[in-house]
Amino acid sequence: MSTAAPQGSAHAIAGPTRGLDRGQVHAVAACYFVASFATLGLPPYFTAILPGLGDPTARWAGLLYVIPTVFSALGAPFWGRLADRFGRKRLLLRAQLGLSVSFLFAGAADSLPAFTAALVLQGFLGGTFAASNGYLAAGLEGPRLSGALALMQGGARASLVAAPIVVGALSPWIGPHRQYLLMAVLPLAAAALLARLPEPRLTPAAKPERAGPAPCDRTDGLLRLLYALEFVFVFSTVISFPYLIALLDQRLPGLSPTVAGLLFALPHLCYLLFAARAHNLVLGRARLGFALGLAVVALGLAGHAAADSLAAFVTVRLVFGAGLTLGLVSLSVLAAEAAHGRAPGRMFGTVEFFSKGGAVAAGVVAALVAGRYGASAPALTGAATALAAATALLLSRTRRRFR
Known part of the structure; x- marks a missing residue:
C-alpha cells in the first residue's frame, strides 16, 4: 500500500512512554483492514442473506444496510471518552473483540430479528476506525499523524475493493450468511496482534513547545x-x-x-x-x-x-x-x-x-x-x-x- 506515513519530527522514544514507530503504525492499519472485511464485504449480499431469514423479497435490506452505521455513530463518542479515561489500547482491543462477538451472533442468527440485533451490536460494539485513529493520535503528532490517518483511509479503501470480491469468491462453498462465522476470526486475530503493541504516549521531549493562544x-x-x-x-x-x-x-x-x-x-x-x-x-x-x-x-x-x-x-x-x-x-x-x-x-x-x-x-x-x-x-x-x-x-x- 502506498500510503505509508511520512517521517516527521516526532521520534520514537524507547520505553513505555515512547511514540509509535512505523512498524507499529502499519500494524494498526493492517489490523483495521483485516477487521473491516465482514463489515464492508458482506452488506452488499444482504439481498442473498435475508430470504433465508424470513424476508423472501429482501425488502429490509436497505434499512439493515445502515443499522450498523447508525449505532456506530451513536456509540463512537461514548467509546472515545472511555478511551481517554482508561487507555486507547484497551478500547481498541475492545472494538476488535466487539466486532468478533457481533459477527458470531450474525452468523448464528436464525431469524430476521436476531440478525438485526447482531447488526446493532456490530455498530455499537465496533468502531474500530475511530478507536484506531485515537490510538494513533495518542502516539503521533503533526505530519506523522496525518500520514498515519491517510494510511488508515487506505485500509478502508482497500477493504472496499477487496472484501466484496473475496465474499463473492467464497459464496459457492460458504453462503454469505455463514461467512460471518468465518469472518469473526479476523478481528480476533487483529486483537491478538494489537495486544503486543504498547500503550501509545508521547514524552514531553517528543512534543514541540507551543506558542501563542491556549x-x-x-x-x-x-x-x-x-x-x-x-x-x-x-x-x-x-x-x-x-x-x-x-x-x-x-x-x-x-x-x-x-x-x-x-x-x-x-x-x-x-x-x-x-x-x-x-x-x-x-x-x-x-x-x-x-x-x-x-x-x-x-x-x-x-x-x-x-x-x-x-x-x-x-x-x-x-x-x-x-x-x-x-x-x-x-x-x-x-x-x-x-x-x-x-x-x-x-x-x-x-x-x-x-x-x-x-x-x-x-x-x-x-x-x-x-x-x-x-x-x-x-x-x-x-x-x-x-x-x-x-x-x-x-x-x-x-x-x-x-x-
Missing part, C-alpha cells in the same frame, strides 16, 4: 470546521454509491458485473495509488486542498449524469477518484492539526459520529431522489453539495486573507 482557544474553531467538513464530504461522496450499478445498467446495457465492480472500485484504487503523493502536496495548505478536492468531486459526479460510454464512465470515475483522494488526505491533515493538545479518543469518536451521520443522510437522500428523479439524481445531488461547500470554503478563505 490549545483549546486556538483549535476550537478548527475542530468545528473539521466536523462540518467531515459530514459534508462523506455525504457528497457516499450518496453516489448505492445507485451507481443501477446507473451503469441503464447507460451501458449488457455490461458485465465484473466491469461494473471495477468501475465502482476505481476511485478507491486511485486513493491507494496516489494518497502518499497527495499528502505531501497538501501539508501546510489542507483547507485549500480540501476545497479543491470538493470541486473535483463535484466535477466527477456531475460527469456521471452525462456519461454514456465505457470510456466516459472510466474518465468520470477517475476524476471522482482524484477528488476523493485529495479531500480525504486533506481531512487527515486537518484532523492531525485539530488533535494537537487534545484528548484524541473523544475527538476521533466525535469525528466518527459526524462521518457516520453523513453516510446515513446520504443513504436516505439517495433513496428519495433516485425514487423521484432516477438513478443519476444522487450523483447530481452530491455534485451540487460538494460544489456549494467548496465555494463557501474558498470564499471564507479569501475573506480571511483580505481582512
Whole structure:
C-alpha cells in the first residue's frame, strides 16, 4: 500500500512512554483492514442473506444496510471518552473483540430479528476506525499523524475493493450468511496482534513547545470546521454509491458485473495509488486542498449524469477518484492539526459520529431522489453539495486573507 506515513519530527522514544514507530503504525492499519472485511464485504449480499431469514423479497435490506452505521455513530463518542479515561489500547482491543462477538451472533442468527440485533451490536460494539485513529493520535503528532490517518483511509479503501470480491469468491462453498462465522476470526486475530503493541504516549521531549493562544482557544474553531467538513464530504461522496450499478445498467446495457465492480472500485484504487503523493502536496495548505478536492468531486459526479460510454464512465470515475483522494488526505491533515493538545479518543469518536451521520443522510437522500428523479439524481445531488461547500470554503478563505 502506498500510503505509508511520512517521517516527521516526532521520534520514537524507547520505553513505555515512547511514540509509535512505523512498524507499529502499519500494524494498526493492517489490523483495521483485516477487521473491516465482514463489515464492508458482506452488506452488499444482504439481498442473498435475508430470504433465508424470513424476508423472501429482501425488502429490509436497505434499512439493515445502515443499522450498523447508525449505532456506530451513536456509540463512537461514548467509546472515545472511555478511551481517554482508561487507555486507547484497551478500547481498541475492545472494538476488535466487539466486532468478533457481533459477527458470531450474525452468523448464528436464525431469524430476521436476531440478525438485526447482531447488526446493532456490530455498530455499537465496533468502531474500530475511530478507536484506531485515537490510538494513533495518542502516539503521533503533526505530519506523522496525518500520514498515519491517510494510511488508515487506505485500509478502508482497500477493504472496499477487496472484501466484496473475496465474499463473492467464497459464496459457492460458504453462503454469505455463514461467512460471518468465518469472518469473526479476523478481528480476533487483529486483537491478538494489537495486544503486543504498547500503550501509545508521547514524552514531553517528543512534543514541540507551543506558542501563542491556549490549545483549546486556538483549535476550537478548527475542530468545528473539521466536523462540518467531515459530514459534508462523506455525504457528497457516499450518496453516489448505492445507485451507481443501477446507473451503469441503464447507460451501458449488457455490461458485465465484473466491469461494473471495477468501475465502482476505481476511485478507491486511485486513493491507494496516489494518497502518499497527495499528502505531501497538501501539508501546510489542507483547507485549500480540501476545497479543491470538493470541486473535483463535484466535477466527477456531475460527469456521471452525462456519461454514456465505457470510456466516459472510466474518465468520470477517475476524476471522482482524484477528488476523493485529495479531500480525504486533506481531512487527515486537518484532523492531525485539530488533535494537537487534545484528548484524541473523544475527538476521533466525535469525528466518527459526524462521518457516520453523513453516510446515513446520504443513504436516505439517495433513496428519495433516485425514487423521484432516477438513478443519476444522487450523483447530481452530491455534485451540487460538494460544489456549494467548496465555494463557501474558498470564499471564507479569501475573506480571511483580505481582512
